[in-house]
Amino acid sequence: MNKQNTARPVLTDPFGRRIEYIRLSVTDRCDLRCFYCMPEGYRDFEVPEHWLSFAEIERVVGAFAALGTQRLRITGGEPLVRKDLPQLINRLNGLEGIADLSLSTNATRLGKYAQPLYDAGISRINVSLDTLKPERFKQITGGKLDKVMTGLMAAKQAGFSPIKINMVAMQGVNDDEIEDMVEFCIEHGFTLRFIETMPMGDTGRRASENYLDLKQVKQRLADRYELIPGTMPGGGPARYVQVAGTDLRIGFITPISQHFCETCNRVRLSVDGTLYMCLGQDHKFELRSLLRAGISDEELQDAIQHAITLKPERHEFTDKPQQTVRFMSMTGG
Ligand code: SAM
Ligand code: SF4
Numbered sequence: 623m624n625k626q627n628t629a630r631p632v633l634t635d636p637f638g639r640r641i642e643y644i645r646l647s648v649t650d651r652c653d654l655r656c657f658y659c660m661p662e663g664y665r666d667f668e669v670p671e672h673w674l675s676f677a678e679i680e681r682v683v684g685a686f687a688a689l690g691t692q693r694l695r696i697t698g699g700e701p702l703v704r705k706d707l708p709q710l711i712n713r714l715n716g717l718e719g720i721a722d723l724s725l726s727t728n729a730t731r732l733g734k735y736a737q738p739l740y741d742a743g744i745s746r747i748n749v750s751l752d753t754l755k756p757e758r759f760k761q762i763t764g765g766k767l768d769k770v771m772t773g774l775m776a777a778k779q780a781g782f783s784p785i786k787i788n789m790v791a792m793q794g795v796n797d798d799e800i801e802d803m804v805e806f807c808i809e810h811g812f813t814l815r816f817i818e819t820m821p822m823g824d825t826g827r828r829a830s831e832n833y834l835d836l837k838q839v840k841q842r843l844a845d846r847y848e849l850i851p852g853t854m855p856g857g858g859p860a861r862y863v864q865v866a867g868t869d870l871r872i873g874f875i876t877p878i879s880q881h882f883c884e885t886c887n888r889v890r891l892s893v894d895g896t897l898y899m900c901l902g903q904d905h906k907f908e909l910r911s912l913l914r915a916g917i918s919d920e921e922l923q924d925a926i927q928h929a930i931t932l933k934p935e936r937h938e939f940t941d942k943p944q945q946t947v948r949f950m951s952m953t954g955g
Contacts, residue, residue: 632690633926635933643693643888644686646679647954648707650893652700654728654763656750658790658819658829659950662764672894676710678913680717682891685922687719695724696744697954699893702731708742715743724748724856726788726955730765732773740780746856747777748786748815753796754806762795778810784854786813786873791839792832800839801846808870815860815873821939822901823949830943836874843872859885877901883936889929890953897929898953902937902946 633641650668652660674682683694694714701707715723724746725739732739732749739747751770753759759767777785789796789803800816807814816836821827840863843849852864852871859882860873876882890898895910907929909922917925938945 631688633686633930635930637884637933637935639884639886639933640690641887641889641930641933642691643695644683644691645695645697645888645890645954646683647697647699647890647892647952648679648701648704648710649673649699650952651703652698652728652951653703653730654700654765656728656752656763656790657761658792658826659822661823661825661949664949668892668894672910674891674893674895674910674913676706676713678895678910679710679891680713681913681919681922682895682909682926683714683720684717685919685926687717688919689923689926690719692719693722693724694720695726695954697726699951699954700728700730701725702727702735708735708738711739711742711744722746726750727773728763728765729770729773729777731769733769733776736773736776736780736782740782745782746784746786747782748788749774749777750788750790751803752789752792753799754802755799758796774810774812784813785811786815786854786856788815788817788875790819790829791816791834791836792819792829793834795832797834797839800842804843804847804865804870804872808865808868811869813854813871813873815875817875818878820877820901820950821943822946825949826946827943833878835879836876837879840874877937878939881936881939886933889933892953897926898948899929899933900937901950901953901955902939903934904946905932905934907932 725744726748729749756767819829821830848866849863850866852862860875862871862873897907899905
């Protein structure tokens with residue numbers, strides 16, 4: 623069913639960008655510890671009393687939808703560690719104006735939840751996967767690769783389409799697996815996206831020592847495969863090519879080597895009800911206290927419109943890599 627409405631209002635930021643996409647972090651917790659994202663042993667999580675309830679999330683997303691937002695991605699932390707996630711999806715799927723509901727996950731729990739999530743209304747998923755080697759997977763994430771593989775196959779079985787594999791490409795960590803990942807995605811009908819490491823928090827900054835410019839990856843793939851221009855549905859910044867003679871699309875997400883801030887169309891809502899305006903900047907607006915003080919729907923929409931005026935022009939990952947103290951898991955990537 624297409625719930626898109628043609629005569630909708632639009633949220634526009636001070637730089638003329640239409641904001642039509644929310645990334646909703648339903649938890650800052652995670653069952654993995656990817657070394658570029660969350661520190662080992664990290665436990666300084668948001669307390670449950672500060673988590674937005676499902677009803678509060680529904681209100682905020684409903685207000686965004688009334689202001690023209692059509693796309694919503696559920697993320698985290700690891701979103702599947704939030705209890706009863708399919709129930710939340712079901713509620714959000716019923717909101718008028720939301721036309722596209724997607725999920726980013728590490729897939730460890732998809733073996734159990736792929737079908738309920740699909741049935742609740744998620745159709746597109748992104749799965750983080752940086753390596754196909756179990757030992758290396760353990761070193762990068764602290765977890766077990768076989769659980770992710772089980773989850774991925776359950777997602778395929780449930781009917782998610784597309785399934786996009788997100789690989790953070792890192793020099794000396796997994797850059798020897800780029801072609802293997804291409805073959806894996808061709809075999810399973812997945813889409814592949816490479817991501818450049820971002821200096822978010824101490825973890826991201828340390829991992830940036832392994833930074834790999836994706837131009838090199840693209841050149842390497844062009845030497846081996848015939849690459850033709852490609853496109854993919856979705857609201858994101860990836861630039862795609864297709865491997866000729868296959869269905870495989872490969873996306874390059876290049877926040878560092880070729881930033882895409884001028885086309886940024888999104889804001890992020892964290893589990894504690896903070897709207898973050900930019901991944902790499904501190905501009906934010908707190909909604910939780912307003913929601914709990916009994917704000918009306920109209921006032922909530924006014925608050926969101928004000929928040930959007932705070933959106934900065936661009937991140938400064940290259941000029942000021944020390945600036946962002948938040949880990950990626952706090953805002954959902
Ligand atoms: N847990 C889910 C997952 O891993 O897909 C969703 C949240 S995770 C924070 C979202 C994305 O951020 C993942 O694709 C992950 O690889 C990416 N990410 C985390 N830290 C990063 C960093 N420092 N640089 C680049 N990407 C990062
Ligand atoms: Fe967890 Fe995703 Fe961060 Fe890995 S990237 S630690 S799976 S939130």
